[in-house]
Amino acid sequence: MERGSNFPNAANAASTMATATATTPTSTTTTATAAVPPKRKTTMELVQQRFKSDEEVQLIFEAYQIIGQEHVEGLLTLVSSSKGGTYALVSFTLLRTPLTVSNDLKINKVFPINKSFQLTKDAKSSITQQQFDLSTDDERPIKYYYHPIKTDMESVDYEEFVAHIYSCKKSMSSAETHEEKVLNFRWLDDYREIGEVKQELKKRESQYIVYRDITIYCATWNVNNRPCWENTSSLQPWLARGENAPHIYAIGLQEFETITKIMMLNSNQLQMYTSQWIRKMMENLHTENGIEYEELMSVRLSGIILAIIVRKQLRPHILRCCIHKVPRGFLNAVGNKGGVGVSLQLNEANLCFINSHLPAHMENITARNEDYGIIENDMRFEEEGRPFRTISDHDHIFWLGDLNYRIQEPPGYQRPGPMSDASTFEQLLQYDQLRNEMRHDRCFRGYMEGDIKFAPTYKYDVDTDTYDTSEKQRAPAYCDRVLWKGKRIEQLDYNSVMEIRQSDHKPVYAIFQVQIKTRDEAKYKRVQEEVLKAVDKRENDNQPQILASKTVIDFGLVRFNEHSTRDFNVYNNCSQQVDFKFKVKDAPINDICEKWLRVDPCSDSLMIDSERSIQLRMLVDPNSITGLLRKMCTTRGKCDFDILILHVESGRDIFITVTGEYQPCCFGLSMETMCRTNRPICEYRQEEIKELMNDVSPEYRVTMPREFFLLIDYLHKQGDRLRGIFQSYDRRKALSAKFNDVRDWLDTWSEAEFPGTPETAAEALLLLLDLPDQALLEPFVKDLLISKSKSEAMELIALLSPPKRNVFMHLCMFLREGIERHDYELSNVASIFGRILLRSSEYAMTIDYANRCSEFMRRFIYIETSDAIVGGNGHGGATGPSLQT
Amino acid sequence: MTAAPYNYNYIFKYIIIGDMGVGKSCLLHQFTEKKFMANCPHTIGVEFGTRIIEVDDKKIKLQIWDTAGQERFRAVTRSYYRGAAGALMVYDITRRSTYNHLSSWLTDTRNLTNPSTVIFLIGNKSDLESTREVTYEEAKEFADENGLMFLEASAMTGQNVEEAFLETARKIYQNIQEGRLDLNASESGVQHRPSQPSRPNLSSEAAHVKDQCSC
Numbered sequence A: 001m002e003r004g005s006n007f008p009n010a011a012n013a014a015s016t017m018a019t020a021t022a023t024t025p026t027s028t029t030t031t032a033t034a035a036v037p038p039k040r041k042t043t044m045e046l047v048q049q050r051f052k053s054d055e056e057v058q059l060i061f062e063a064y065q066i067i068g069q070e071h072v073e074g075l076l077t078l079v080s081s082s083k084g085g086t087y088a089l090v091s092f093t094l095l096r097t098p099l100t101v102s103n104d105l106k107i108n109k110v111f112p113i114n115k116s117f118q119l120t121k122d123a124k125s126s127i128t129q130q131q132f133d134l135s136t137d138d139e140r141p142i143k144y145y146y147h148p149i150k151t152d153m154e155s156v157d158y159e160e161f162v163a164h165i166y167s168c169k170k171s172m173s174s175a176e177t178h179e180e181k182v183l184n185f186r187w188l189d190d191y192r193e194i195g196e197v198k199q200e201l202k203k204r205e206s207q208y209i210v211y212r213d214i215t216i217y218c219a220t221w222n223v224n225n226r227p228c229w230e231n232t233s234s235l236q237p238w239l240a241r242g243e244n245a246p247h248i249y250a251i252g253l254q255e256f257e258t259i260t261k262i263m264m265l266n267s268n269q270l271q272m273y274t275s276q277w278i279r280k281m282m283e284n285l286h287t288e289n290g291i292e293y294e295e296l297m298s299v300r301l302s303g304i305i306l307a308i309i310v311r312k313q314l315r316p317h318i319l320r321c322c323i324h325k326v327p328r329g330f331l332n333a334v335g336n337k338g339g340v341g342v343s344l345q346l347n348e349a350n351l352c353f354i355n356s357h358l359p360a361h362m363e364n365i366t367a368r369n370e371d372y373g374i375i376e377n378d379m380r381f382e383e384e385g386r387p388f389r390t391i392s393d394h395d396h397i398f399w400l401g402d403l404n405y406r407i408q409e410p411p412g413y414q415r416p417g418p419m420s421d422a423s424t425f426e427q428l429l430q431y432d433q434l435r436n437e438m439r440h441d442r443c444f445r446g447y448m449e450g451d452i453k454f455a456p457t458y459k460y461d462v463d464t465d466t467y468d469t470s471e472k473q474r475a476p477a478y479c480d481r482v483l484w485k486g487k488r489i490e491q492l493d494y495n496s497v498m499e500i501r502q503s504d505h506k507p508v509y510a511i512f513q514v515q516i517k518t519r520d521e522a523k524y525k526r527v528q529e530e531v532l533k534a535v536d537k538r539e540n541d542n543q544p545q546i547l548a549s550k551t552v553i554d555f556g557l558v559r560f561n562e563h564s565t566r567d568f569n570v571y572n573n574c575s576q577q578v579d580f581k582f583k584v585k586d587a588p589i590n591d592i593c594e595k596w597l598r599v600d601p602c603s604d605s606l607m608i609d610s611e612r613s614i615q616l617r618m619l620v621d622p623n624s625i626t627g628l629l630r631k632m633c634t635t636r637g638k639c640d641f642d643i644l645i646l647h648v649e650s651g652r653d654i655f656i657t658v659t660g661e662y663q664p665c666c667f668g669l670s671m672e673t674m675c676r677t678n679r680p681i682c683e684y685r686q687e688e689i690k691e692l693m694n695d696v697s698p699e700y701r702v703t704m705p706r707e708f709f710l711l712i713d714y715l716h717k718q719g720d721r722l723r724g725i726f727q728s729y730d731r732r733k734a735l736s737a738k739f740n741d742v743r744d745w746l747d748t749w750s751e752a753e754f755p756g757t758p759e760t761a762a763e764a765l766l767l768l769l770d771l772p773d774q775a776l777l778e779p780f781v782k783d784l785l786i787s788k789s790k791s792e793a794m795e796l797i798a799l800l801s802p803p804k805r806n807v808f809m810h811l812c813m814f815l816r817e818g819i820e821r822h823d824y825e826l827s828n829v830a831s832i833f834g835r836i837l838l839r840s841s842e843y844a845m846t847i848d849y850a851n852r853c854s855e856f857m858r859r860f861i862y863i864e865t866s867d868a869i870v871g872g873n874g875h876g877g878a879t880g881p882s883l884q885t
Numbered sequence B: 001m002t003a004a005p006y007n008y009n010y011i012f013k014y015i016i017i018g019d020m021g022v023g024k025s026c027l028l029h030q031f032t033e034k035k036f037m038a039n040c041p042h043t044i045g046v047e048f049g050t051r052i053i054e055v056d057d058k059k060i061k062l063q064i065w066d067t068a069g070q071e072r073f074r075a076v077t078r079s080y081y082r083g084a085a086g087a088l089m090v091y092d093i094t095r096r097s098t099y100n101h102l103s104s105w106l107t108d109t110r111n112l113t114n115p116s117t118v119i120f121l122i123g124n125k126s127d128l129e130s131t132r133e134v135t136y137e138e139a140k141e142f143a144d145e146n147g148l149m150f151l152e153a154s155a156m157t158g159q160n161v162e163e164a165f166l167e168t169a170r171k172i173y174q175n176i177q178e179g180r181l182d183l184n185a186s187e188s189g190v191q192h193r194p195s196q197p198s199r200p201n202l203s204s205e206a207a208h209v210k211d212q213c214s215c
Helices: A002-023 A043-049 A158-178 A186-190 A197-203 A259-264 A267-283 A312-317 A365-378 A422-429 A433-439 A521-541 A625-634 A671-676 A686-694 A706-716 A739-747 A758-770 A781-786 A790-797 A802-820 A826-837 A849-861 A863-873 B024-033 B071-080 B096-100 B102-112 B136-145 B161-177 B202-213
Strands: A055-062 A065-067 A070-072 A074-081 A086-094 A105-112 A118-121 A130-135 A142-146 A209-222 A248-254 A293-301 A304-311 A318-328 A337-346 A349-357 A396-402 A480-486 A489-496 A508-519 A546-548 A552-558 A564-572 A578-582 A597-600 A603-606 A611-618 A642-648 A653-662 B010-018 B045-055 B058-067 B086-092 B118-124 B149-152 B190-192
Touching: A043 A055, A043 A074, A055 A158, A065 A142, A074 A158, A086 A158, A118 A158, A197 A521, A209 A349, A209 A396, A209 A480, A248 A267, A248 A349, A248 A396, A267 A293, A267 A304, A293 A312, A293 A318, A293 A337, A304 A312, A304 A337, A304 A349, A312 A318, A318 A365, A337 A365, A349 A365, A349 A508, A365 A433, A396 A508, A480 A489, A480 A508, A508 A521, A521 B024, A521 B045, A546 A642, A546 A653, A552 A564, A552 A611, A564 A603, A603 A611, A611 A653, A625 A686, A642 B071, A653 B071, A671 A686, A671 A706, A671 A802, A706 A739, A706 A758, A706 A802, A739 A758, A758 A826, A781 A790, A781 A849, A790 A802, A790 A849, A802 A826, A802 A849, A826 A849, B010 B024, B010 B102, B010 B161, B024 B045, B024 B058, B024 B086, B024 B118, B024 B161, B045 B161, B058 B071, B058 B161, B071 B102, B086 B096, B086 B102, B086 B161, B096 B102, B102 B118, B118 B136, B118 B161, B136 B149, B149 B161
Parallel strands: A209 A248, A349 A396, A552 A653, B010 B058, B010 B086, B086 B118, B118 B149
Antiparallel strands: A055 A074, A065 A070, A074 A086, A086 A105, A118 A130, A130 A142, A209 A508, A248 A304, A293 A304, A318 A337, A337 A349, A396 A480, A489 A508, A546 A564, A564 A611, A578 A603, A578 A642, A597 A611, A642 A653, A653 B045, B010 B190, B045 B058
């Protein structure tokens, strides 16, 4: 074989690859996809990557499967394990062609090359479509196809493939006999598709099943309607044969009473008759020291009785006993003919016993065959909650009874000699209907019968050993038989008993040695542990996984009302498609991220080896600033912007930390905080402003925030240009283009000219008042909403913190001036400012909230009620802030 | 034989909590793989492992959530406590600070799980006797005062690892048997799986057999 030279090369490549894989870390969470290999790996190398360093890929063979209508590309690879000393064929599906990464190879089946391994060439193979079957361990064969012309030069051709497999199988079987213990297929457990534990245990039966010998004694007798008590002689010659006491007796009787009598008896009487017979049987069993028997169960159909008697110590090992009857005979229902059966499980083996009485008379061969077929078909052992068992579902089947098949001698045939001669039996049996029918597969298909070395058991004159001398002169026949079906059954004895003469039939018995499938509990426990471990391992190893290129996303310096974006990648590095999504967080967030973040996409599917970029967009705007500042204030230590939960469907979660430094800004800060600053806000760091925000002392550096004063001051100087401002206010509205210039002007305490227009200043003023966490007039919003008069309200205003109080008074004065000058309308201003200063999510839903807010403001900015304003002057520094710098 | 619908009778959810670097992931790995994972990276998120065990002839599938111990993740990991039937609270016997933080971990556990959640305290790294900072007696006393189960274990040698996980399961199972755990409550952390009936009881079958005999 010229291509045999492939092997050493492959082995070299294999060992190089194995070293490479061994040093690759198995799991990392923070690094991205591995670099693209510089040179394309060969198929052989890629396959070898799927195995461990002590496992070597010997050859690859291109083979495809047809699943449904689909043609599924695959590879069969012959792999050897130095640890196990064994070979196996591993069947891969190619998820993508051409093959570029080993992840595209999916194992779909593993065939250990052991004794049971079979490769069968399908006879249907044509030139264009070659096919063969692979099977192992009693499993159903799996069909593979191959192209006559290979596409991958590394692949061997079919003849070579077959030759190698056979040489492996041969070397295994010769090695097995020498050093049995060294060889094992345990290494394959890592590659097997582990199914359901029970199925897996069944598959590995050979690892824990042992066979225990037991003796089964089958006996049958047509008692010719003679009542039990008339049988005075011992039944021991029939039931106590053989060397050892059997483990199980299956004793069948036919015609235990005439059908007419049976129909006259009531059930108690019948029960008594049956019991008498069974008692008689029990009294005549094998007697051996220390062995006791008990009746397991018995079943009667008309005159047909089957009793199963077992050794007492065997009883605990017997499970799932059930019976069934199939009546035949008169009207096919009376049951003077028919069959009864008992099914039971002993250890891990299923046993079945049938006693049947088939139709009589020489000519009724077809009727006998038919009744047999019906009994075989209709015998169903049913147990609640389980599927029924048929006769053929059993491992060991014993069929006894008066089968009534006759000896059909050709006309004029002269019997060769006396009926006691063994050679005569042989001659007679040539004409035995049962044997003849079985030979032609017309009945008892698959059943066996031992050699018959006894005289025909029918028909004798009662109480004699003489064949029928009556007028009818019935021909002698082997009516009474014992057949069996199943593996591991050996017949020890098969005979009739001449000395029991009460019936026109002689009793027959057969003794069997049966190897019963039994579980070695210690081994079973070990295999079970292994299976469970393999199932766990598969589950843990096959968890879908993705890698995130980063788990910390740093936005750097984040400023109010400025967008920034960051990207990171997620990469599917496992061998299956992965679905991922960002998890919705618990209340109060109820979203996958905080308000100042957007994530795109929130979920997606990743094919094997594919990558997806995730974009995070950050924007601290009027709608999110309050929440961010609140989060900063309440978090111990450094506050992350967010932690996203990247969830892999049926896998683990990865936390993506979103961090950065928020550049403090006047918007969103409370009046108190602003009054605590001693330098422009832009010079504060996040941590420093957090400290000021959490400061509750009544000490302030200024009486009124400088930022507020600057805006009012600017607006105040605009005269006519204020006309028409404060028309409306909506926090969600996009901010004007100049807004960020105004922001910087305020945050830097700029000496420069105001960078915006009166409109931007008005917008900034409203936001400055509206964005703090607390409304300006808190904690008295509720009381102020229900206050009836200005003086009543004034008493509460006086209790506000000095910064708030001063801002309020100063604002009212400013607004009043504008109204006085008719720059803007009282009702507009009262409505807008009232709702800002008395902002309340709690009361916003009450019916007259808007009116109350307006009404409140009106009292303070309406000219006609000017008395109170004068009074208000006395409280605050309405003449302008006194800065303490 | 009919196939059982599941490989197990129950699912118990566990969480593993404790400071960063006390060996939570290594304990999980030792339990599921029977191997020590050297140079284990910090868990950034929540890892997940399963193993089927046997308690009282019942197959129980443990679903174990191994959480990140970093302080910054504390708020996020809190959402994983819900519905845990068992909580393994881990400290490092060679770092007193990890022991000192136990009361805070315990507070979270008590607040976020249900009263029947079994809490098992594990003093990990018991193989590092020479650098021990927390005595067994001290931790035992803490465990007793707070009604916690307790063992010192080593994810490195495997000592007591199996025991801690299994003891927790036995305790949960006992709670079920004694009716202290409501299986119908969604937060119990236990799911019952109807499995194939085990081998039929011999005595009941014997009675069944006798019935059929009276023919």
